[in-house]
Amino acid sequence: MDGYPAATVAVMPGFDDPVAGSQCVFRALLAAFAHPATLREVPLCCDHPAVLEPAAAAVCLALLDYETPLWIDPCLETAGVREFLRFHCGCPLVTMPRAARFALLDCAAGLRLLDEFDCGDIEYPERSTTLLIQCRGFATATATTFSGPGIRDRVQLAVNGIEFGFWQQWRKNRQLFPRGVDLIFIHGNRIAALPRTTQVET
Amino acid sequence: MCAPIRNRPSYLWLRRPETGLVMVRARAGGSGAQFNLGEMAVTRCVLRTANDIAGYAYVPGRNSRHAELAALMDAMLLDPARHDEVYRCVVRPLVESRRQRLAATAAKAAATKVEFFTLVRGEND
Numbered sequence: 440m441d442g443y444p445a446a447t448v449a450v451m452p453g454f455d456d457p458v459a460g461s462q463c464v465f466r467a468l469l470a471a472f473a474h475p476a477t478l479r480e481v482p483l484c485c486d487h488p489a490v491l492e493p494a495a496a497a498v499c500l501a502l503l504d505y506e507t508p509l510w511i512d513p514c515l516e517t518a519g520v521r522e523f524l525r526f527h528c529g530c531p532l533v534t535m536p537r538a539a540r541f542a543l544l545d546c547a548a549g550l551r552l553l554d555e556f557d558c559g560d561i562e563y564p565e566r567s568t569t570l571l572i573q574c575r576g577f578a579t580a581t582a583t584t585f586s587g588p589g590i591r592d593r594v595q596l597a598v599n600g601i602e603f604g605f606w607q608q609w610r611k612n613r614q615l616f617p618r619g620v621d622l623i624f625i626h627g628n629r630i631a632a633l634p635r636t637t638q639v640e641t
Numbered sequence: 642m643c644a645p646i647r648n649r650p651s652y653l654w655l656r657r658p659e660t661g662l663v664m665v666r667a668r669a670g671g672s673g674a675q676f677n678l679g680e681m682a683v684t685r686c687v688l689r690t691a692n693d694i695a696g697y698a699y700v701p702g703r704n705s706r707h708a709e710l711a712a713l714m715d716a717m718l719l720d721p722a723r724h725d726e727v728y729r730c731v732v733r734p735l736v737e738s739r740r741q742r743l744a745a746t747a748a749k750a751a752a753t754k755v756e757f758f759t760l761v762r763g764e765n766d
Contacts, residue, residue, distance in 0.1 A: 449693040452655050526655065526687075 451486040451519075453500050453527040460485070464501035471623065471632040476585040476596040478577055481628050488519035492573050495543065495625045496523070499571070503528035503541060510539035510556075514548040515573075536568070545573040546600035553608045558618045567635075570622040575600035577626060584640040585633070593640060596631055598624050606639045613638055646730055649713060650690040650720075658686040658705030684708040690716045 454460025463483050471479045487496030503509055503524065508531045511520065524530055533539050536555045544550060550572065559567035582595040583606060601624075612619045612635060619635035660682055667678040685699045686708045696716025698708045714731055717723040 449689060450655055450695060452653055452689070457656075 450522050450526045451488060454483070454485050454497075457500075460497075461501040464497045467630070468498065468501065468623070468632070471630050472621070472634050473589055475587060475589050475632055475634055475637040476594050478596070478629050478631050481630055484628055488517060488523050490515050490517055490520060490545075491523075492625050492627060494628045494630050495571055495573055497628075498623065498625065498630065499524060499541075499543065500527055502569075503530040505529040505531070507540040508533045508538055510534075510536045510542040510568075512542075512544040512548055512551075515543055515545050539568050540566070541569050541571060543571045543573075546575065547573075550601070550605055553612050553620055556620050558612070558615055558620055561618065564617040564619075567618060568620050570620055572601075572622055572624050574598050574624045574626050577624075577629065577631065585637050586640055587634075587637040589634075590637070598631070599626075609633070609639050646717075646727065650692065650717065650723075652688040652690045652696075652713065652716065654686070655689050655695060656685070656687040658684055658708045660684045660703045660705070686712050688712050688716065690720070692720065694719045 460483055464481055467479055467481050471477070481494040481497050484493035484497045485500065487493060491499075499509075505528075507528075509524065509528075510533050511524075521532065524532070530541075536542060536551060537557050539556065542556060553570075556568035556570065557566070559565060576599040577597055579597065579599060582597040584593050584595050586593050616635060621632070621634045624631045624633070661684075662680040663683045665678045665681055666675050668675055681701060682703050683699055683701060684703055684705055684707070685697075686705070687695060687697050688709070689695050690713075694716045696712040696714070696719070698711035698715055700708045700711050714727055717727045718732075
């Protein structure tokens with residue numbers, strides 16, 4: 440037994456079929472961004488570390504790879520999560536939010552300010568951070584009204600665990616257009632996307 | 642010799658066998674500049690045994706069963722309870738058969754060795 444380090448954390452298996460699984464989740468994400476602020480089910484989940492929502496794990500497996508630096512909220516950054524993402528995605532984990540192409544957050548910790556993340560620059564606005572935010576559900580909170588491209592007239596969405604102040608920040612993010620961050624709210628196996636073009640109505 | 646390995650642990654896949662290409666790089670004479678020699682097929686997989694030990698394998702070629710067995714042996718070698726058995730019944734015989742194979746090749750090559758020599762020309766001084 441010389442020279443063999445024992446594994447400290449047992450890694451969870453990812454998708455049963457990585458190619459088909461990622462494509463299937465990616466399709467759901469495309470649809471979510473095409474119809475902002477509308478709930479959509481992620482059709483397929485996998486075993487995942489306990490602190491991650493099932494859909495959050497599936498979205499990470501579909502979107503992250505060695506070219507997408509990830510920033511993880513300290514409250515989610517357990518050894519299990521780190522090993523899971525490192526094994527299946529191979530994504531670099533960064534300590535500065537601004538250096539990240541994707542960020543994985545949980546609303547329990549109180550959300551960071553949106554301007555701590557990279558909102559892209561004017562030549563390459565697409566290089567901004569995409570935020571994956573775990574929330575507490577989509578049911579009982581006061582609904583917020585959204586409008587913008589992909590939304591006929593108006594749509595309402597209730598996101599539990601998001602403070603009112605957050606929507607003020609989202610307005611500021613909207614003013615940066617074409618720069619700005621995009622985000623996905625995640626709970627259970629459901630997601631709702633807010634691209635930077637979506638506006639919050641008062 | 643020794644008995645084949647019995648009681649293989651049950652396992653689940655962390656990464657099913659998948660075949661890909663890796664670039665083999667080389668140096669002329671072991672000291673020249675690096676260059677790309679060519680690509681070779683490699684099959685890799687990772688599994689986790691029932692007692693939470695991960696076994697990794699990268700094997701040349703496209704044989705996924707080969708990769709699966711190599712990963713399983715890797716996991717068993719990491720298990721203190723099975724290490725000695727696997728080492729004795731799998732690793733040692735493989736090392737020995739490789740040694741014999743190389744020795745046979747070397748012997749065959751040695752038999753065809755040509756000695757060049759020059760007869761001393763009878764130049765009287």
